[in-house]
Amino acid sequence: MTDLHPTIAKVTERIVQRSAASRRKYLDLIERGRDAGTNRDQLSCGNLAHGFAASGEDKPVIRTGKAMNIGIVTAYNDMLSAHQPYGRYPEQIKIAAREVGATAQVAGGVPAMCDGVTQGQAGMDLSLFSRDTIALGTAVALSHAMFEGALLLGICDKIVPGLLIGALRYGHLPTILIPAGPMPSGLANKEKVRIRQLYAEGKVGRDELLESESASYHGAGTCTFYGTANSNQMMMEMMGLHMPAASFVNPGTKLRTELTRAATHRVAQIGWDGDDYRPLGHCVDEKAIVNAMIGLMATGGSTNHAIHLPAIARAAGIHIDWTDFAEISDAVPLLARVYPNGSGDVNHFHAAGGISFVIRELLDAGLLHRDIRTVARQDLTDYGKEPVLENEALAWKDVPSSRDEAMLRPVSNPFQPDGGMKLLQGNLGRCVMKTSAVDPERWTIEAPAALFHDQDDVLRAFKAGELERDVVVVVRFQGPRANGMPELHKLTPALGVLQDRGFKVALLTDGRMSGASGKVPAAIHLSPEALGGGPIGKLRDGDMVRVCARTGSVEALVDEAEWERRDHPEAPPPPYDTGRELFALFRHQSDLAEQGASPILAAMDSEI
Template structure:
């Protein structure tokens, strides 16, 4: 069976791509011009003085020094790693640099760890003060990676990272060194523990006082129990899905198990492959060419088709801007109308990411989207064969990675065809109205909860909502408005601790929803939640003018988010709460809060050449 049946490109996908290309023409050309200037000298270490160069390899082994002294044909690969041994998803990265060096040395190439970047876990900081650093950690990672790469002695990049802000931050940095080829090297998910639905039930029981702290901890440790990413389709695993859709992974490498023979083969093949596409070869494939308008649209479509994390709306926008490409919520909205939901992975279904992988995983999703003409096949990828290379399954044969067509699969409870989807539109939808712009993840919300018209309950902190719930005050139907949670206010922490409580109330028969200028994690679940409301309250957005009892309407069918009972134009703006700027390092990040842009533009707090 051919992995890429011929099908004309969907006209809406084509129109959106054209709109993005035209909108980005000036900034994209400026970006590409800069990348061409940076690419002029190869190998890049040949620019260095003898003193500079000696510092470069002072600590290297003798056989590596021999290669690094040769300035005309041998590649030196820079490794940027997010390894630490506290975070399960990044613990497997410990031995990757040595595997990479072992793969390259026999070929006459070298690799050096250019630098390490911080990697924080939102699962640890949820509801804690440290969560207010989370979004800004993305830009910190971009800056840290840029410092490591700034020595300008590398001919290619291998990025070792997996989770929420780490992959976007690494890619943002890599794009500013876009004259170099770059491959992302994932680590894979942990084995399945208890089901995600069982874990969620225990959390709700605990919220109601029906489970003890010991029972909750036992449940959580059975869910998060070994090296690898969490097994739900949250931000970390959405990152991996989109790296495949953008052609930045080796095909089908996202969800292979950590420390398996196939995983180690992927790591070593990533090393040899990046050496094959440097500027020293005839197959030169810089990351600036891989991340283009078409590949960004492919990522947007794949996000919608799989009901991925809402965080990626922000991150894709930021990534695109670092490549001189401007995408908007309108682009997502237009694509969502024609891109159906074709996967069910928790929280959008009962399957976990391992079951998704065994059902065909990334390769089958890309196969389906290619078959329906919903993604561009004619893109550059690190595999060198266009997107069709990513519609194939990998296996290890005689210690070598072998590929075969993904096919259509048979498990219709996890992955379906475009012709027979779970829902006719994408898993994420735009909302707009007199409250501004917002997004909502509808893929996990039952359709009977897509429309709510109820009085507002106003909170400036999720802790206040939790206390009101514990005091029995959250009765009747309501829309919880949790504001001053945007990037300028407090770094835009995820508000995931609200979900079990709202789920309890919804299960009791109350009609409830959340409206916030903050975020939820990729595990956004069954309760309707209008997120990333923009302008945020701290920028005098309309969300700061709502008062207790105002009638708020959230309608996923029509895409509307409005206060229906009052004229907000005459209302004063609420004052922000005090006391969110210090402690747990938050004071160090004031520069980010002051300079950050709106979420609709990627919530970027750092500057680059094109803005100068």
């Protein structure tokens, strides 16, 4: 067995030491939860009667309290394509639970917004804090003390992090996340990008654009590009919280149904009454969190997880930062090229060997913690195999090699030697840049700044020809406290056009880009944010700005004395429409992006 890579070992040990006190408090918390109140033994007869009153044929079993009752927390809605298949999952799960003498109830539903629908719209200002809303909803669902285990139904951007953050407060429960799988492949991604850029230039109309988008996003299942949603699924595999390799099996297939059935059976087997107790709070430990970071680097995953993963970790008493991400990125090679880092989508990735191949390669190279407590039968070794049906029965088989080295490569022949997520720091603060989809010739951009406080103003300037030059487009007052830290993916086609015309172009922002951020260099999540005095507020139009992924720097090239004299501009008034004002408390209480940009976790730390 190969020894663990020294950088992985060093970063893990640093996280363990940094988190020692908070992790101990967390483990004490979930032990109290099991023993002193968050279970059916503590319920009065009146409490319990309310809990099973409408349970039909399961009522006698729930009433006796001698079998596991599984709480289902679902993010189902049929507007969100990824979550539409979940509509029938509760009934499937209840049947599967009965097969092993258990019961299941829908404990609660949580919101599930689609960033694809709200991208570039006012609703995107609710997106990041929907994660915290989901966490609160998950906690409410599991607060009824009716359950000895939990199944979480969620896939997309903020939904999986929110479900995990909430469920970790009930970390004494064995918990498995159940995906629903990606939609089949549609229009080729390269063609989709071509039409978007033509539309940005005014060369095709809305009808042509809508036809292209409809051919890309065309059915039930997760969007097939490798953005935040599919990066979520990869991380759950790396942390051992799915049934092995469940992520990318398409909806509506027999294999998909059998994986859901297997997850239900498995959660019933890992309860506290048996000899294989695997509570969520013990599965999500420092090594599991490091594995998730490694997976992001090895597959070119979403930059949004530079925010979400610190929040998930923090909910389990674990503290990570962007320095940890950067050091792991330097040690872990890029093994996958999935759009926007390549031409193929997650279906092609899965067909080439997918997450099973990646995990096995990383384990064999000493680049993953093998000895984590997963929800499966052994350790992470189980996740280096792919599920198949043999005579209608579910089984797992080895993936001996990549089936397509244009999509997926071994550690011995990676696409690049590092994971492509860089930490940048300098007199403008700290931020991250994803380089895995960016031409190395564009890793360094030095150009005059063009300042904006709204992404729509950027597009107006583009259409007016005001950005036809080398430029660092600076969009500030986009942080969590300013307006909820919306994604700025709407800018990608316009900035891509400028880059294709031969200009040196970069985006610099205290907001987010998208999990689908691609070929334009984007220095994002700049922290501290402009609101409250972050140095990005000192920039002026025309200042030379240097963004460099090679040296890890983000700097205003301004005389130091002049820089110190500058004051900060007045923040634009907060927006009031589409319900954003309801999240004012969240905005005001949010902490830094590097800490997870979470208002509820910032408040929670003072209580445990």
